[in-house]
Amino acid sequence: MNKDLTVGSPSKILWRFCLPLFGSIIFQQLYNVADSLVAGKFVSENALAAVGNGYEITLIFIAFAFGCNIGCSVITANYFGARRYADMRTAVHTTLIASAVLCSILMIIGWTQCRNLLRLINTPDEIIDDSLLYLNIYILGLPFLFFYNVATGIFSALGDSRTPFIFLAISSTSNIAMDIFFVTAFKMGVAGVAWATFICQSISCIFSIIIVLRRIAKIRSDEDEGESKLFSLPILGKISAIAIPSILQQSFISVGNIVIQGVINGFGTSVMAGYSAAVKLNNLVITSLTTLGNGVSNYTAQNLGAGKRERIKPGFFAAGKLVWIICIPFIIIYCTAGRYLLLLFMEQTSTEAIGTGMQFLRIISPFYLVVSIKLVADGVLRGAGKMGRFMAATFTDLILRVLLAVFLSKVFGTTGIWSAWPIGWCIATIISVIFFFKGEWNKKTPPDSKNPAS
Secondary structure, X not given: XXXXXXXXXXXXXXXXXXXXXXXXXXXXXXXXXXXXXXXXXXXXXXXXXXXXXXXXXXXXXXXXXXXXHHHHHHHHHHHHHOOOHHHHHHHHHHHHHHHHHHHHHHXXXXXXXXXXXXHHOOOOHHHHHHHHHHHHHHHHOHHHHXXXXXXXXXXXXXXXXXXXXXXXXXXXXXXXHHHHXXXXXXXXXXXXXXXXHHHHHHHHHHHHHHHHHHHHHHOXXXXXXXXXXXXXXXXXXXXXXXXXXXXXXXXXXHHHHHHHXXXXXXXXXXXXXXXXXXXXXXXXXXXXXXXXXXXXXXXXXXXXXXXXXXXXXXXXXXXXXXXXXXXXXXXXXXXXXXXXXXXXXXXXXXXXXXXXXXXXXXXXXXXXXXXXXXXXXXXXXXXXXXXXXXXXXXXXXXXXXXXXXXXXXXXHOHHHHHHHHHHHHHHHHHHHHHHHHXXXXXXXXXXOOOOOOO
16 A cells, blocks of 8 residues: 655654564565575585575675665655656556666676676686576576565555565565475475575566556556656656666676685685675665665655655654664673574584674674664665765775784784674664754755755
């Protein structure tokens, strides 16, 4: 059901909208968690390392899909809030066409360059073939990844966070069952977990696209200015103004993670396996918080489109409370019971790998309270089209994390690598929050800049 985010209590609206988003991303992360879990428990430690190693490269592709998602979502939400429904439909059609072209290019690059990327990050010889196999199957499913992300972005733009949640709940639980079935019954190893993800994601994508296209076709009003277009260069430009910085953000983060992965690979497969398991648990939280930030972007875009900028600041504080409530249980669980979560991915005998994972979680997790505020502030900046400020904070975090990980690893070993995360997060959070409080939504005078879709 479509939901107008411009009316009602900002706190209640955001909580009702964002909680299903949180549930959705939990199930979304089960895809990757399930792959590593099954590989580690039912195949081998090397298989876990191979899937985790390949996962760092898949994040580059996910970055592009995420950019298409957020670009379409922000502009669509803005048009929806402004009741410009013909432009809203044009934005959706334009994004789908542009995403198809971009996806085709990435598939060609992926199939020709993945082995080189694996060599670049010092992938050990004993796992490079499995890592490449996992990546090749993953790349085959890129169209489903892209179109599914666009569909979920549209649902969110319309204020509907429940439909994506239902799709993900079904597909991710099915993925776990298929992972186990392919690996245990068919003895397919790493290929089995990759094909299971491919099948479940493709089915989810097809149904999502069908439903979202039907829904936007039905949105009409007496004020609708005419029929939508199949493609619009001006609207593509507006989408790109949001999407490209988001893609660059996620891409550079992925490249930074690949550099860090290369440093970690120098410590051996046991450390790689421990990091692979722990970083999945970390990404579960960070991706969840990022998705909640995307929800704040949709809230911001709809309200700015409707000319209700006074609702932005209360929404920021409401979202801040929400992310802290979500973070605290994760911090407690990771610091006190993280070992039992890591044992889901590996055997009791993998003592070095488990020790590595616990060290990572105990250093990183307390700072979720810091980075969560950054991601909420980023959500406002992105929803308002303030992409220069958004990128400044993001690149500060990334550059610091990569440089410090490389430098501190030489002095403190793996402890130095993990310590780079909190330092980058703290400094970048200060920058994002400063930018938020300097925004025109905190001023009584009329805003100088136009909203993203104007």
